[in-house]
Amino acid sequence: MKIFKNGELTLSQSVVTIGAFDGIHIGHQSLITKAVSRAQELNVPSVVYTFDPPPRAYFQKQMILTTVEEKISIIKQLGVDYVIIASFDEHYISRSAEDFLNELCFLFPKEVWVGSNFQFGKGKKGTIEHLSIQFQTFTHPLIKCSKGEPVSSTRIRNLISKEEKQLANDLLGRNLFETIQLS
Template identity: 55%
Template sequence: MRAFQNNQLDLDRSVVTIGAFDGIHRGHQALIQKAKSRADEYGVPLVVYTFDPPPRAFFQNQLVLTQLPEKKRYLEELGVSYAIFASFDRDYAARTVDEYIDELKRLNPREIWVGPDFQFGKGKSGSILDLQDHFHTFQHPIVTCPEGEIISSTRIRHLLLHKEVEKAHFLLGRVQ
């Protein structure tokens, strides 16, 4: 896997998946695996577009579940060809929907895959509908655990805060 910062990568074709991917938990893994299967079908590279630090860590000072070196390792294990680690700061957060879309156009995506409740751009003003105006964009369904609860980074942080480490590790896909 080759890693880049935002606005550094240009490709002839790709499949792209976008998200904070903090934790690379089972839900993230399902989304990335779906995008990877589509990239393989097209014979194009898979690009994961993510953020360092994750937006919630930047804005809300939340615990980062997966530090950058570990995140890179997990993405590589999932078969990602390229990863873009956008430097998330105040300037990046102020980017418009159009600026974000212009950067994605440089990747020439055949498809873009996002998770539920995907938002982007200044003030979360962009949605999957904005992406669909420019790209073939798909939303991966919510992934739940065997008890039927949604797998999310927020839930994993809650479990860790309440010392439920075994459950958190299961949701992360790192059962010990």
């Protein structure tokens, strides 16, 4: 797997999945695995486009579940060919939705895979509908736990704050508490 900063990678074809992927929980893993599978079926490289720090950590100062190094390690285990790490900073957040779409054009995606709540660009003006005008876009279904509740990084953060370690680990698909310290 090769790692690039945003704007550095150009491909002739690809399947791209985009997201913050904080925690790389079982929902994220399912989305990335689907994109990798489609890339293999189409015989093109798979690309994960993600952010450091995750947008919610930047804007809302939320706890980061997975360091960028841990995120890269897990993504590599999922069989991804390329990872793009966008530095989520003041410059990046000022970019328009059109600027983001233009950057994606350099990856020539045959398919783009995102989660159901995906938004992009300054002020979250870019929507899945905008993405689908330019690229063949698929929305991965929301993954739910055995109790029927959605799996999300926000939910995992709430479980951690309540020290419900086992359920948090179940949603992550691994033991997070080996790597983070609870206050």
